Amino acid sequence: MSDTQLNRKKISIGGLLISLGIIYGAIGTSPLYVMSAVFRDTVINAEVVKGCLSAIFWTLSIQATVKYIILTLRADNIGEGGIFSLYALVRRTKFKWLLVPAVIGGSALLADGVITPSISISAALEGLRFYNPDVKTVPMVIGILFVLFFLQQFGSGFMWKPFGPYMTLWFLTLGILGVYQLQNNWSVLACLNPYYAFHLLITHPFGFTLFGAIFLCTTGAETIYSDMGHSNKKNIRASWAFVKTMLLLNYFGQGAWLIAQEGRTLQSFRGGNPFYLSMPESFIPYGIAMAVIATIVASQALISGSFTIINEVIRLNLWPKMRIKHPSLLKGQLYIPSINWILMFGCIGVVLYFKESKNMQHAYGLAIALTMLMTTTLLNFYMHMKRYNKYFIYLIITYFLLLELSFFIANMSKFTHGGWITLLIALILIFVMTIWHLAKKIRKRYVEMVRLEDHQQKLIDLSHDNSLTKYATHLVYMTSANNPEEIEAKIIYSILQKRPKRADIYWFLHVDVVDEPYRMEYKVKHVAVDDIIRVDFRLGFRVAPKINLLFRKVVEDLVKNKEVDITSRYQSLNKNNVIGDFKFVVVEKFLSYDNDLPAFEKLVLNIYFIMKHFSMSEAKAFGLDSSSVKIEHFPMVISQPKDLSMRRIN
Incomplete structure (x- = not known):
């Protein structure tokens, strides 16, 4: 126009x-x-x-x-x-x-x-x-x-x-x-x-x-x-x-x-x-x-x-x-x-x-x-x-x-x-x-959040653990946690337990949709210097969430301001100023059979996951490059069934 x-x-x-x-x-x-x-x-x-x-x-x-x-x-x-x-x-x-x-x-x-x-x-x-x-x-x-x-x-x-x-x-x-x-x-x-x-x-x-x-x-x-x-x-x-x-x-x-x-x-x-x-x-x-x-x-x-x-x-x-x-x-x-x-x-x-x-x-x-x-x-x-x-x-x-x-x-x-x-x-x-x-409301109500500071040292130690093969120089997760002090428990599980993922820097990206149509802002929080960084995007409801492009712009600004060093930390590559690789991990959930939900909520979630099956994946919806994205599927266990009465026999 x-x-x-x-x-x-x-x-x-x-x-x-x-x-x-x-x-x-x-x-x-x-x-x-x-x-x-x-x-x-x-x-x-x-x-x-x-x-x-x-x-x-x-x-x-x-x-x-x-x-x-x-x-x-x-x-x-x-x-x-x-x-x-x-x-x-x-x-x-x-x-x-x-x-x-x-x-x-x-x-x-x-x-x-x-x-x-x-x-x-x-x-x-x-x-x-x-x-x-x-x-x-x-x-x-x-x-x-x-x-x-x-x-x-x-x-x-x-x-x-x-x-x-x-x-x-x-x-x-x-x-x-x-x-x-x-x-x-x-x-x-x-x-x-x-x-x-x-x-x-x-x-x-x-x-x-x-x-x-x-x-x-x-x-x-x-x-x-x-x-x-x-x-x-x-x-x-x-x-x-x-x-x-x-x-x-x-x-x-x-x-x-x-x-x-x-x-x-x-x-x-x-x-x-x-x-x-x-x-x-x-x-x-x-x-x-x-x-x-x-x-x-x-x-x-x-x-x-x-x-x-x-x-x-x-x-x-x-x-x-x-x-x-x-x-x-x-x-x-x-x-x-x-x-x-x-x-x-x-x-x-x-x-x-x-x-x-x-x-x-x-x-x-x-x-x-x-x-x-x-x-x-x-x-x-x-x-x-x-x-x-x-x-x-x-x-x-x-x-x-x-x-x-x-x-x-x-x-x-x-x-x-x-x-x-x-x-x-x-x-x-x-x-x-x-x-x-x-x-979305039901899922949000039941999503388990943990304090990031409770796991901060574990992530730092993992980042410096040379006994593990490095998963990526920069490991990037999309998070739905509105509170910058929190993170989904599934993300921590993905990093620490579902094949421990060692990286030089852990990035957590959050997208907040605001009431203004074309607003484009971001905020950076250095949770742990040179180890953990959180970026909050504030995007208008008419702005396409092209995270690949937006994140690249954020990284360029941070490098320009000397807030982060994105060169590879492998000695041979660092010596030649080769930029480290960026790996995105997207956590997608499916409804677990091990749930004891009210009938209405179960019906809503079942229909939701059927519709989700025909919708675009989270990675594509966020405009992420498929060559650098890892999709991890986790069962969505919202409410555990009651204790089972099981008797051991000889």
Whole structure:
């Protein structure tokens, strides 16, 4: 990412283009399906159209503008946003249960990442039915999805640059198309009055259900906050004025066209989508092509966002370790192969199951509402932490919770019509995060720690014991002990008893994941001069723990400061200034059969170790060079069984 893009202090052309190309992709494609979702099964009625337009205006104004643009963007975690960045800010409070809304919201957002490419690309391609009502769009959607996910492995850096200019053109086109229809009926602008929305809700027999479809206009509002790290708050807020204006012009233009067709149904028109039907007929082919490209842009942003979320939950110890690649130099650009293919098969499965975009809308709305509810919950604690006026907090949070809960219930009314798909995907993700988190807590509770000073002299004596063959010049262990005065008993056992490992210097490395996204610090403690050294890394939750590279930098600094001598201590090699070898030992545990655990903890740990079997090894997760790593497996004996009554016989 360029310096302009990273500038956190001012509005720039580059920053505005990034906001338009990456941050507003999802919300920018919502006009494709919102109006068709509202009128899919009903006769077009002018009063309903006016009520919908009013509801769309006020939903975008309050939900997107007030909640996200004005309030949530203030929850800036060193320039980064998103539900886990927000959780990282508020977890400093005494309320440990705040992990729950973070996990639920993050899972729903990942479910959204499965449904967004499916519904948006499907809706765009369904415009072809204007020319051929029997055209099969499913194979085309699957083909585009396959190509999109296949290209992820090469990095999306080459794709980001044209996104901004193209989405600028897209939004301008939306606005112009809206004005084209508004020329026939400027009176629909009276729907800015909230009266029409309240009237629809109160008088229409299915008003509450319609609001569930109307809520789709906020699709992508959550990504405004999640993708904040790509630009900055000033650029996002400045570009929102343009985006919102163009979106509203298009919605109101579709509304003007719908009012002119009062008494008819969308099914009576070729294509049946007011987004395309409100265009000049000669422009429809170009409109379809532009919509397909715009939905690909929106999908790319959601896919990249999904990789970022998974990377965050891995670093926060809520997900199995996975292989993460950095295919381009763009800041934060990630590629997680396993997640990429899971997302692809998930999207293809959704397309094959629902077949048409109109059938996906209820599943989509549920994911959006659930994510927003969880963000509001965390935002409440953030505002209290920042000492906002308490009456303002109660008023604004209560309003958002009631609004989002209403939309959630409205979408739940169509649970059997596809809403269950969202909850199923979210529940699977919640299950994995919950098991991983609980297992880590159980393991941590039972891990046996010993005082390092009680074994310090033994390590020094072993280091100088010439009767033993030297195992390595530098022996490096990864430790989970937060307290620098302690060390795992298994590590001491590995050094002293499981083939005594003589080394000139013993290194103990500990990684602490901090709440700031890109923090990179380290602290060195010389436990025993020239014999035992501990290094504590403090890494942000978005920093890849490439211990090989980070440790090398630490050693270089220590050598430069003359705090350590890393030349080999073999006389022949020392004389020629040959650097000593570094050997990493990683202790991996497996669940022993010799355990007497409570049933629930045993179930959690069994599932955990099954998942761990399919995850990346600790050595690879820490970015250690396999040629210099020794993996040692230890049985995890958490609770010894009771004494056995055994009698000796002759």
